[in-house]
Amino acid sequence: MNADLSLYLVTDAALCGERGVIETVRQAVDGGVRIVQLREKHASDREVVEQLLALSAAIDGRALLVVNDRLDAAVAARAQGGRVDGVHLGQGDASVLRARQELGPDALIGLTANAPEHLDAVRALPVGTIDYLGVGVIRPTLTKPDHPPALGIQGFREFAEASPLPCVAIGGVGIDDIEPLRAAGAVGIAVVSALCAAEAPAAAAREFRRRWQAASVPRVLTIAGSDPSGGAGIQADLKSIAANGGYGMAAIAALTAQNTRGVRAIHVPPSDFLQQQLDALSDDIAIDAVKIGMLADADVVRTVTAWLDVVRPPIVVVDPVMVATSGDRLLDTAAESALRELLVRAHVITPNLAELAVLVGREIVDWADALAAADAFSAQIGAAVLVKGGHLDAEEAPDALIDAAAGVRQHFAGARIDTMNTHGTGCSLSSAIATLLARGLDSVAAVAHARSWLRESLRESSALAVGGGHGPVHHFAGLWNRGGLTTRPAAADVAAEWWDGIAGIRAEIDALPFIRALADGTLQREPFVFYLSQDALYLREYARVLAEAARLAPSSAEQAFWAQSAQGSIVGELELHASWLTAAQGVSAATFAAEPAPATVAYLNHLRATAFDGRYPELIAAILPCFWLYTDLGERLHAGAFGSRPQDPHHPYASWLATYADPAFAEATAQAVAYVTDAAARADDATRARMQRAFDLSSAHERDFFAAPGSARDAT
Numbered sequence: 001m002n003a004d005l006s007l008y009l010v011t012d013a014a015l016c017g018e019r020g021v022i023e024t025v026r027q028a029v030d031g032g033v034r035i036v037q038l039r040e041k042h043a044s045d046r047e048v049v050e051q052l053l054a055l056s057a058a059i060d061g062r063a064l065l066v067v068n069d070r071l072d073a074a075v076a077a078r079a080q081g082g083r084v085d086g087v088h089l090g091q092g093d094a095s096v097l098r099a100r101q102e103l104g105p106d107a108l109i110g111l112t113a114n115a116p117e118h119l120d121a122v123r124a125l126p127v128g129t130i131d132y133l134g135v136g137v138i139r140p141t142l143t144k145p146d147h148p149p150a151l152g153i154q155g156f157r158e159f160a161e162a163s164p165l166p167c168v169a170i171g172g173v174g175i176d177d178i179e180p181l182r183a184a185g186a187v188g189i190a191v192v193s194a195l196c197a198a199e200a201p202a203a204a205a206r207e208f209r210r211r212w213q214a215a216s217v218p219r220v221l222t223i224a225g226s227d228p229s230g231g232a233g234i235q236a237d238l239k240s241i242a243a244n245g246g247y248g249m250a251a252i253a254a255l256t257a258q259n260t261r262g263v264r265a266i267h268v269p270p271s272d273f274l275q276q277q278l279d280a281l282s283d284d285i286a287i288d289a290v291k292i293g294m295l296a297d298a299d300v301v302r303t304v305t306a307w308l309d310v311v312r313p314p315i316v317v318v319d320p321v322m323v324a325t326s327g328d329r330l331l332d333t334a335a336e337s338a339l340r341e342l343l344v345r346a347h348v349i350t351p352n353l354a355e356l357a358v359l360v361g362r363e364i365v366d367w368a369d370a371l372a373a374a375d376a377f378s379a380q381i382g383a384a385v386l387v388k389g390g391h392l393d394a395e396e397a398p399d400a401l402i403d404a405a406a407g408v409r410q411h412f413a414g415a416r417i418d419t420m421n422t423h424g425t426g427c428s429l430s431s432a433i434a435t436l437l438a439r440g441l442d443s444v445a446a447v448a449h450a451r452s453w454l455r456e457s458l459r460e461s462s463a464l465a466v467g468g469g470h471g472p473v474h475h476f477a478g479l480w481n482r483g484g485l486t487t488r489p490a491a492a493d494v495a496a497e498w499w500d501g502i503a504g505i506r507a508e509i510d511a512l513p514f515i516r517a518l519a520d521g522t523l524q525r526e527p528f529v530f531y532l533s534q535d536a537l538y539l540r541e542y543a544r545v546l547a548e549a550a551r552l553a554p555s556s557a558e559q560a561f562w563a564q565s566a567q568g569s570i571v572g573e574l575e576l577h578a579s580w581l582t583a584a585q586g587v588s589a590a591t592f593a594a595e596p597a598p599a600t601v602a603y604l605n606h607l608r609a610t611a612f613d614g615r616y617p618e619l620i621a622a623i624l625p626c627f628w629l630y631t632d633l634g635e636r637l638h639a640g641a642f643g644s645r646p647q648d649p650h651h652p653y654a655s656w657l658a659t660y661a662d663p664a665f666a667e668a669t670a671q672a673v674a675y676v677t678d679a680a681a682r683a684d685d686a687t688r689a690r691m692q693r694a695f696d697l698s699s700a701h702e703r704d705f706f707a708a709p710g711s712a713r714d715a716t
């Protein structure tokens with residue numbers, strides 16, 4: 001059974017009040033009710049038949065219609081041309097076997113059940129006698145005064161698990177029961193008072209529907225053409241649906257032989273084969289949204305239109321594909337008038353500028369003109385029109401959603417992304433919108449969300465290397481980046497990986513006698529002065545390397561950052577000289593040999609060689625350990641690591657300990673880490689690997705630099 005029972009309205013004339021049952025149902029169906037049960041306990045058969053006919057007209061195929069108990073009225077209403085889909089019977093009502101016999105195999109027949117013996121009775125019936133069970137009550141309710149004991153969510157779950165048939169939850173269901181009931185296996189929820197007694201049944205239904213949709217994965221069908229290169233058509237649609245949280249299905253309307261450069265051939269299978277694909281789906285699967293793309297010719301368009309009229313999917317998004325990005329025609333000119341019949345059945349259509357011009361039958365001169373045309377066309381077809389500005393000759397690539405009937409005129413601004421990879425953007429966008437609508441977003445939110453997803457996929461498209469023409473967008477860029485699946489990691493992941501990668505070196509630094517003695521103040525004056533002199537020599541050259549990074553920086557912000565760091569490094573050198581002179585009092589002359597020690601030379605040679613190569617990413621990766629390791633060590637020493645006592649006025653190296661715990665230095669380090677790891681995240685694999693090597697090497701040099709002064713502890 002494929003019937004959509006998700007939001008099931010049971011009528012109650014008393015609760016509908018002056019508005020009446022017919023009008024209440026009309027509004028509730030506007031809001032997304034999928035099945036209506038006329039429940040009329042006291043009216044005569046004749047009156048029930050009349051009501052069914054009126055309801056059938058008001059629903060107009062947008063939802064299913066069944067009648068409670070009155071099998072004869074259902075048969076009579078059908079005989080008078082009403083669309084009555086079936087009956088819902090209680091345990092004491094007419095025989096389900098007789099109902100099946102009189103209404104035929106396609107009718108929808110439901111049965112109320114709430115006890116284990118009811119399930120035994122159902123199992124004893126021939127397969128196909130009943131389509132679903134109405135299971136309840138869930139909570140005590142006034143609309144069924146003689147109701148059995150309430151099942152609650154857990155009782156419903158146990159019942160549904162034991163049931164051989166789909167179960168709709170009924171009786172006292174409130175909006176907050178939707179998620180738990182869906183999780184408990186409900187195929188739908190039946191509501192009486194929350195809709196019948198609502199001040200605005202459409203709005204109430206919309207909210208129920210939204211909550212229902214949000215509680216599970218929507219089933220989204222694309223009817224479109226195949227693009228074997230995977231960037232547009234069916235293939236793009238399925239990726240887009242998956243990337244946006246839907247379960248994707250595809251009925252192939254046409255096949256193309258195309259790649260990123262153009263379309264070579266088109267093959268259109270007989271339209272009755274498309275019909276078979278569509279029927280196979282709708283006979284078995286409740287479809288939450290349909291996206292329609294390339295339809296090739298008038299026969300195909302008419303097949304889809306007729307199928308929509310039977311199935312009435314709750315969401316229909318049509319991308320009126322006429323011409324591919326490459327300029328090739330994807331729809332017969334003869335099919336354009338048939339397309340109009342399809343568009344009036346859509347909820348949202350997504351023409352690009354050229355397609356909009358064809359649809360309105362006139363030239364579009366500019367963006368303002370496009371909006372005016374979309375406004376008129378939206379009123380004409382009764383659907384929302386998303387005009388796409390991808391083909392504008394402008395710095396901006398704006399879109400606008402215009403729904404004349406609903407009074408929606410939403411502009412979406414966005415700077416044009418500098419890329420050739422726009423193959424399939426229209427297909428991908430419309431599928432994303434269909435999926436997000438099916439997830440319960442309203443149209444403006446769905447478009448906004450779909451656009452920001454598409455923009456990210458466009459920005460990241462360079463990660464793919466597909467063809468030499470207009471390449472595809474990277475449908476899963478966001479997902480892979482966030483899930484750590486990608487070869488392009490997030491910056492934070494790079495930072496974590498690199499830092500972990502030097503864990504061994506960091507442990508070796510921590511274990512150095514120099515560090516330990518520095519921390520607890522037992523370090524002799526001589527190795528300390530040696531260290532200061534080497535640090536001063538180092539900083540002078542480090543400043544030049546930083547200046548080189550500033551010269552190579554790709555943005556002025558980064559340029560300024562490295563230039564400021566260079567200046568900071570020079571200031572640091574001058575300060576070291578001053579403290580060195582103070583500290584050196586009483587130190588033997590040999591220690592003042594202001595020649596760079598081997599470890600200093602080695603470190604500086606590595607930095608200068610990297611700078612000389614002129615590759616900015618590697619250079620800043622080589623620069624980073626001096627920031628990062630010092631900040632880390634300084635902060636830990638400041639916090640008392642290894643017995644350091646920075647607040648102790650008698651600690652001989654307290655001022656040194658303070659320098660490296662400076663918050664401004666920590667801030668600069670965070671910025672440096674961000675620049676470097678951002679660059680690494682954006683880089684290709686080979687560059688990122690070279691960056692990490694440069695970073696690792698500098699870290700090892702840091703360790704050797706700390707090791708060089710030796711360990712002699714102060715004897716005093």
Ligand SMILES: Nc1ncnc2c1ncn2[C@@H]1O[C@H](COP(=O)(O)OP(=O)(O)O)[C@@H](O)[C@H]1O
Binds near residue numbers: 389398419425451455
């Ligand atoms: N270079 C680009 N930068 C940003 N957005 C773009 C770019 N090219 C297309 N888009 C967006 O992609 C979507 C598809 O638009 P468009 O190219 O006009 O339609 P189609 O792909 O059907 O020809 C729209 O949301 C549009 O704004």
Ligand SMILES: Cc1ncc(COP(=O)(O)O)c(N)n1
Binds near residue numbers: 424427
């Ligand atoms: C099978 C098929 N369908 C549609 C398009 C249009 O692509 P776009 O999304 O770029 O307009 C295409 N090139 N191929």
Ligand SMILES: [Mg+2]
Binds near residue numbers: 319321323352426427
């Ligand atoms: Mg398109």
